[in-house]
Each structure stands twice: as structure tokens, then as C-alpha cells.
Amino acid sequence: MLVFQSTMEGKREEIRKGPWKAEEDEVLINHVKKYGPRDWSSIRSKGLLQRTGKSCRLRWVNKLRPNLKNGCKFSLEEERVVIELQAQFGNKWARIATYLPGRTDNDVKNFWSSRQKRLARILQNSATPSSSHSKSHKTSREVSTFHDVPTLQAPKFTSSMEEELSSKAPSCSSSNMEKAGTIKMVPLPDLVNPKLLHFDAHFELTPYENYPCPDSQLQIPFPNILQPQQDLTFSPDSQELLAGLEDPHFFDVFGPVDAPQLTNGAQLPVEESFLKPVRSFRNDVIVKEEYDNPVNPDAFFDDFPTDMFDHIEPLPSPSDW
DNA sequence: AATCCGTCCAACCGCGGCACG
DNA sequence: TCGTGCCGCGGTTGGACGGAT
Incomplete structure (x- = not known):
């Protein structure tokens, strides 16, 4: 034009x-x-x-620009980083992008807005039970995925929350780092209704230029969904699944962790192989990236009954932050 | 096969900050 | 100090694409 x-x-x-x-x-x-x-x-x-x-x-x-990840979907880790940093910095996409090698502010912005739309749609469906269980078709992307489910939205970080984080972070991360050896702590916000889920969120993020070796094992805080703090009614499917959560081997997909650790504020070390995508290259360019894992994140949540997340509260609008 | 619908993403627009004369 | 131009950022838009019906 x-x-x-x-x-x-x-x-x-x-x-x-x-x-x-x-x-x-x-x-x-x-x-x-x-x-x-x-x-x-x-x-x-x-x-x-x-x-x-x-x-x-x-x-x-x-x-x-060189070294851009053009046409490459956000990895699980990248998604988590965006969610955390959006909570911390707000819509400062350029700043967030500095923590993501090969990603631009536009990438991050587009990722976030499409994610918001997707979640809004899911919440709308869950808010109207008739539609959530209706036969209205869902695209493959809309089916409950790891991206869609507990990572509902990044909450507003208040100054008190920041203070709390900064006061707790050193003891938490340093001690765990020592104990865990190669395990690193990664930020993650409280992702879901705190009435329903609870876990600690204390991590350290490293900007792009200091990005750590990807070979280290990731440790992701996992919400405590074993002890809901309010009366909830789940479908038989959900109840069965929740019962399954008490199985000490249920979380084996996340790597070595003792079942008792999975109570309040548990943090799950996730096997690198679980998170690492399989990439196909053509002339050194990534042409395909997927999680070629029998227990990939999407498949993991695909197994959840559809009403599992009906109890999640709707997102507050940004103006309420 | 055609159509609809949702998602993704490249690109534009408007605004604010900064440097410089 | 003020005006101007440039740059960077965040918001928005519209086309391409793919899956579902």
C-alpha cells in the first residue's frame, strides 16, 4: 500500500x-x-x-533481528516466565521480553492477549454451566490445556505482596538452592483463586543476558489442591480424580518428590525432559517444536474432567487491579 | 466442498520520553 | 526553557490460516 x-x-x-x-x-x-x-x-x-x-x-x-524465535510457539517455561513477570511488571512487554531470549515485546504482547481471550472464553463457558457442558464445539486450542487451567491470570502485585516476597525470597531460594543443587527457583504468581488453592510463590528470575544454563532442573511451585478451603461439589469424575491426587505416585510425572511434600506450598521439581520441547530444525531454523513426551502437560490436563475448574472465580478486570 | 469461527501474528497508530539545538 | 524530531512502547487492527461443522 x-x-x-x-x-x-x-x-x-x-x-x-x-x-x-x-x-x-x-x-x-x-x-x-x-x-x-x-x-x-x-x-x-x-x-x-x-x-x-x-x-x-x-x-x-x-x-x-538475529536469533529471533520466529514461528516458534512459547514453551512452557516461557509461558510461566511471562505470567510471573506480567504480574510483577504489568503490561511492560518490552521489559518482559528482555527475560525471554529470542522473543520480542510484540511476541509477548500477542501471546498475552490471545491467552487472555482464551481464558475469558473458558471462564465465560464455565460461568454458564449450560454452555460449558453443551455440545458447542471447542477448537483444539480451547480444550483444557496446561496453559488454560490453573494459570488463570496474573494477579495484581501489591506493594505488601512485593515486600512479603522480598522478605521471604532469600531464605526460601537460597536454602532450596543449596539443598537442591542444580535446582533453580522460578517465579510464579498465585495462579488461581486463593480460596481454593494455596502455594508459595518465591522465585528468582534472571534477565536474558544472565539466563541460566537450561540443563538445570526446574522447580515449580505446585498449588495445593488437596485441601480445598471451601466446600466444593465436584462431579463423580472430579471426585475420583481428586482422590487420585492422594496417591503418592500420582505426581511421578513431575519427577522425584516425596508425597508428603505435596501438602501446603509444595514445590515440585519438574523433570527437564518433561518441560523440554522436541525441536525439528531445517537449516538451523526451528521449524517445529512440540512436547514429545508421553505425559506432556497438555495431555496431563486433558485427562481432567471438564468441571474441575468450574469453581475458579472469574477474572477481575484490569481496572480493578 | 463450503462455510463459519477462533487463533495467531505482522504491522500500524498514538502517545510519551528523551536528546538536541 | 522551549520547540522539534526521533525513538520506543503499548494498544489495536486486519488478514491468513486451520479446525470444526
Whole structure:
């Protein structure tokens, strides 16, 4: 698309909008090679491209920059990081993106908004039992997944919560780090209705440039769903499942952990293999990423009865934060 | 096969902050 | 100190795509 813009001298300049052509990309890349990722507006003033400086910068940052994970879905760990950091920083997507190697603020923003829509839809369905159990079709993405379920929304972090976290974090993380060896603590907010679930959320995150070795074992706090703090009525399926949670081997998929640890505030070390996606490469580019694990997260929650999460409270609107 | 519907994502827009003259 | 231009960020939009009916 070409748009005409009048200049100070009254001349009309063509400004190109819309999808980028390969030739334009090439010009932009050459410019960055020569001058670095700056002076975006000079690209147009030099007549190299009929794009605004803004548009050039955006194209570079979101698509052309090296080491981007283009076309690669957010991994489980990335999702968790986004959820935690959104709770901590709010909608500071650029800041959040600095903690995610290869991700742009646009990626994070898009991921978050689509996730919010998905959760809103799920909550709407669960709020209207007739529809939640109706035969209205669900797309494959809508079926209860690990992403959809307890990670309902990042709660507002109040200053008192932050103080609490900062006061507890050192003892929690350092002692656990010592005990756990390679285990690292990762932030995670209280993800669901605290009346229903309870767990501690004390972690440390490392920004992009200091990102730790991925070989270390992850330790994820797991909500205590063994002792609901309010009377709940579940379907027979759900009751059966909840009974199954008391089976000490139920959580074996999360790796070595003693069943008694799974009470209040338990933290589950998750096997790296459980989280690590299997990636397919073509010419060093990731073309496919999936969890090729017999007990992958999605499959794990797919087994939950559909009414398991009907008791989760609706999200407060951001204005209520 | 056609259509509908939901999701994803690239790109644009508007605004605020900052540097510089 | 003020005005201007540039850059970066967050919000929004619209097209492409894929799954379900």
C-alpha cells in the first residue's frame, strides 16, 4: 500500500505500508549492517526505502533481528516466565521480553492477549454451566490445556505482596538452592483463586543476558489442591480424580518428590525432559517444536474432567487491579 | 466442498520520553 | 526553557490460516 504524505515544502512523498517484500528486507538488513540498528528515519531520507523510520525499526526488531524465535510457539517455561513477570511488571512487554531470549515485546504482547481471550472464553463457558457442558464445539486450542487451567491470570502485585516476597525470597531460594543443587527457583504468581488453592510463590528470575544454563532442573511451585478451603461439589469424575491426587505416585510425572511434600506450598521439581520441547530444525531454523513426551502437560490436563475448574472465580478486570 | 469461527501474528497508530539545538 | 524530531512502547487492527461443522 502506498500512502502520500505532504512534506514541509509541499512535496508529496510516497510512504509504503503493509507487508514487507524480500527486497525491502534486504535493503533494511544492509542498512543495519552498515550503520547498526539506529538512524531509522535516515533510511527514508536517503531514499533507500519508502518506509517510515518507525516501520523500519519495527520490522528489524520483530522479524529481521538475529536469533529471533520466529514461528516458534512459547514453551512452557516461557509461558510461566511471562505470567510471573506480567504480574510483577504489568503490561511492560518490552521489559518482559528482555527475560525471554529470542522473543520480542510484540511476541509477548500477542501471546498475552490471545491467552487472555482464551481464558475469558473458558471462564465465560464455565460461568454458564449450560454452555460449558453443551455440545458447542471447542477448537483444539480451547480444550483444557496446561496453559488454560490453573494459570488463570496474573494477579495484581501489591506493594505488601512485593515486600512479603522480598522478605521471604532469600531464605526460601537460597536454602532450596543449596539443598537442591542444580535446582533453580522460578517465579510464579498465585495462579488461581486463593480460596481454593494455596502455594508459595518465591522465585528468582534472571534477565536474558544472565539466563541460566537450561540443563538445570526446574522447580515449580505446585498449588495445593488437596485441601480445598471451601466446600466444593465436584462431579463423580472430579471426585475420583481428586482422590487420585492422594496417591503418592500420582505426581511421578513431575519427577522425584516425596508425597508428603505435596501438602501446603509444595514445590515440585519438574523433570527437564518433561518441560523440554522436541525441536525439528531445517537449516538451523526451528521449524517445529512440540512436547514429545508421553505425559506432556497438555495431555496431563486433558485427562481432567471438564468441571474441575468450574469453581475458579472469574477474572477481575484490569481496572480493578 | 463450503462455510463459519477462533487463533495467531505482522504491522500500524498514538502517545510519551528523551536528546538536541 | 522551549520547540522539534526521533525513538520506543503499548494498544489495536486486519488478514491468513486451520479446525470444526
